[in-house]
Amino acid sequence: MLQLVIFYIFATIAVVSAILLITRRNAVHSAMFLAATLLSVAGVFLSLRAEFLAGVQVIVYVGGILVLFVFVIMLVPTDRVMFERRYNRQGRIALITAAVLVGELVYAVIQGRDAFVFPEEALEPAVEGNSQWVGTVLYQNYLLPFEIASILLLVAIIGAVVLSKKSKPGGENAVEE
């Protein structure tokens, strides 16, 4: 019962701040509501007993990605955006697409709910400690994907540096006016 109450608290905060995230005019407010959503999703992870992922969520998303977002929002003056329209002209199409998507997915979940019943005896974790368990499986069975992920991060670092570098006028990367 307590679990259910905690889940509903976190889920309500997550959904309400997600809705506020996509409707606010000011991008800084959106970033703050994204923080609220991410933190309450971390709470949902905790209630699922995925403590390592909850910690990673807080450190990487809220501590890294979100700070990067706020940094770029501060770097890019957005005064002009405050007086423009918030939505593009395909709002109706977006709502229809979203309605179809949510109908389809909820139908699939409701239809498939009998398949979600799992044997009870499997409910004890194989290894004591969630982080230890994740680390063991990650480094023993998924070492190659782990290395590929590190290469992906390296490519992303180089790409971000190259993209945000100021191109010199007359240089080979100069954009033609």
Place this chain on the structure above:
Amino acid sequence: MVSLEHYLILSVVLFTIGVIGVLSRRNILIILMSIELMMNAVNINLIAFSSQLQDVIGQVFAVFVIVVAAAEAAVGLGIVIAMFSNKETVNVGEIDLMKW
């Protein structure tokens, strides 16, 4: 007892909100934030099934999803800065160089 459907429905709702944000907003920063929201919804799914099956592979894949989200945010924000230094705008409607 919270059943698996609760988590799946929460994930569906967050993903759909992200889709609406991507499709209807004009500010590229908020579009990128909506994409992060969708990735988070996927993570809820992975971890809910992982916790239900007592199989940690779902959580390992959630780590990889977080890695991809971080890389995407870094490159996406680099594109935002390049876009602003070239066209002085964060409105995706004005980026129509490759549109015909």
